[in-house]
Amino acid sequence: VARLPPLPFVYPILDLALLDGRGVEDVAAALAAGGAGLLQVRGKGVADGALLDAVRRAQGVARARGLDVIVNDRPDVALAAGAAGVHVGQDDLPPAACRRLLGPAAIVGFSTHSFDQLVAAAREPVDYIAVGPVFATATKADAEAVVGTALLRAARAHTRLPLVAIGGITAANAALAVQAGADAVAVISAVLGGGDVAQRTRALRAAVAGAS
Amino acid sequence: VARLPPLPFVYPILDLALLDGRGVEDVAAALAAGGAGLLQVRGKGVADGALLDAVRRAQGVARARGLDVIVNDRPDVALAAGAAGVHVGQDDLPPAACRRLLGPAAIVGFSTHSFDQLVAAAREPVDYIAVGPVFATATKADAEAVVGTALLRAARAHTRLPLVAIGGITAANAALAVQAGADAVAVISAVLGGGDVAQRTRALRAAVAGAS
Numbered sequence: 001v002a003r004l005p006p007l008p009f010v011y012p013i014l015d016l017a018l019l020d021g022r023g024v025e026d027v028a029a030a031l032a033a034g035g036a037g038l039l040q041v042r043g044k045g046v047a048d049g050a051l052l053d054a055v056r057r058a059q060g061v062a063r064a065r066g067l068d069v070i071v072n073d074r075p076d077v078a079l080a081a082g083a084a085g086v087h088v089g090q091d092d093l094p095p096a097a098c099r100r101l102l103g104p105a106a107i108v109g110f111s112t113h114s115f116d117q118l119v120a121a122a123r124e125p126v127d128y129i130a131v132g133p134v135f136a137t138a139t140k141a142d143a144e145a146v147v148g149t150a151l152l153r154a155a156r157a158h159t160r161l162p163l164v165a166i167g168g169i170t171a172a173n174a175a176l177a178v179q180a181g182a183d184a185v186a187v188i189s190a191v192l193g194g195g196d197v198a199q200r201t202r203a204l205r206a207a208v209a210g211a212s
Numbered sequence: 213v214a215r216l217p218p219l220p221f222v223y224p225i226l227d228l229a230l231l232d233g234r235g236v237e238d239v240a241a242a243l244a245a246g247g248a249g250l251l252q253v254r255g256k257g258v259a260d261g262a263l264l265d266a267v268r269r270a271q272g273v274a275r276a277r278g279l280d281v282i283v284n285d286r287p288d289v290a291l292a293a294g295a296a297g298v299h300v301g302q303d304d305l306p307p308a309a310c311r312r313l314l315g316p317a318a319i320v321g322f323s324t325h326s327f328d329q330l331v332a333a334a335r336e337p338v339d340y341i342a343v344g345p346v347f348a349t350a351t352k353a354d355a356e357a358v359v360g361t362a363l364l365r366a367a368r369a370h371t372r373l374p375l376v377a378i379g380g381i382t383a384a385n386a387a388l389a390v391q392a393g394a395d396a397v398a399v400i401s402a403v404l405g406g407g408d409v410a411q412r413t414r415a416l417r418a419a420v421a422g423a424s
Contacts (some may be wrong), residue, residue, distance in 0.1 A: 007251065047303035047304070048285065048300075048303065048304045048305050049302075049304055049305060049306060052304070052305055052306075052309065073260065074287035074288065075288045075303065076287045076291075076305060076309075076313055078310070079288070079313055080313060081306055088260075090257070090261075091259035091261050091262070091266055092259065092260045092261055093260050093261060093288060093289065094261060094264075097288075097292040100292070101288055101291055101292060147413065158273040189346055191232050
């Protein structure tokens with residue numbers, strides 16, 4: 001896990017659909033200033049060329065602040081942008097295919113939504129496993145059933161791979177996720193949903209650090 | 213152009229949304245039997261893992277028949293499947309990025325819909341340029357304005373790169389496209405829209421061969 005930031009960390013997902021008029025660079029800079037440990041860029045429904053452009057712009061800002069960028073779903077965009085890695089879900093290109101495309105030094109993350117998926121994921125060449133949705137979320141329209149902290153605890157008992165809690169995480173409940181075994185909390189609305197992005201990221205970081 | 217099949221050729225696009233219950237392997241086999249020169253697999257709206265699976269299955273059939281497979285939009289899927297190349301549009305990953313990802317031996321094709329785009333495309337590291345829609349088409353909901361054979365003629369006068377005519381091409385009008393300068397005709401409905409796939413491909417091949 002030498003490539004991941006020190007655990008536990010805050011892992012914001014910069015969803016291009018939630019920019020709400022803000023610039024990618026500005027948001028990335030605020031997330032970095034707030035102490036994000038890793039930054040994921042997600043552009044579902046965005047044209048591939050525009051996604052590549054956004055990843056490059058986020059990276060221009062993030063890298064200068066020591067923050068690595070992960071691309072959601074798309075190893076080709078990660079490769080083209082020279083990003084640090086990719087995060088894929090159950091229906092995306094398989095983690096093993098991503099690993100072959102990106103090489104051993106890249107970060108490959110994989111989403112799971114059940115214990116069976118977690119067990120299978122732990123056998124894949126991944127750097128972390130995301131588990132969720134831990135809490136109810138409104139950000140993902142097609143979100144799976146809430147798995148609660150119970151799945152995090154079961155996952156923690158099963159694998160030593162870093163676990164990323166995702167789904168409905170806020171500064172108010174982030175500590176619960178970490179106490180259940182999460183090494184990181186992935187957040188979208190909690191940082192992009194309104195208010196000062198850097199300050200909200202900082203609050204999450206404090207919650208996560210205080211819980212570990 | 214050593215990697216492309218002998219010109220002119222028929223270039224079917226196996227659109228996974230148009231399978232209509234038919235198996236990918238069966239359709240690919242019929243297209244090969246009908247004399248397709250190159251086969252593109254397109255899966256817009258299909259999950260990435262399912263697209264990869266379909267490309268692999270099409271390829272298992274096509275390669276054994278000497279037919280190369282090109283993946284629409286996705287160089288990562290092409291790489292993961294070991295496909296012959298990728299076809300991208302104006303809003304996708306740029307051809308130069310695809311070339312870097314896939315290497316010099318891959319086929320990279322690029323769509324254009326105007327003379328300005330054609331001129332720009334001719335400066336990119338592409339193996340062919342698609343021009344269209346040459347005729348009216350119903351297959352692509354967001355299709356651009358019909359460019360007619362006029363753009364094909366202008367393109368032919370501008371570049372020696374192989375030109376692929378696309379959009380509304382049938383056995384009845386394919387000769388017009390070739391006479392206007394096309395080196396290949398890309399077809400979807402004309403082969404997948406009903407009837408015997410191999411026979412419809414054969415009819416297109418005869419039309420194209422007779423026109424050149």
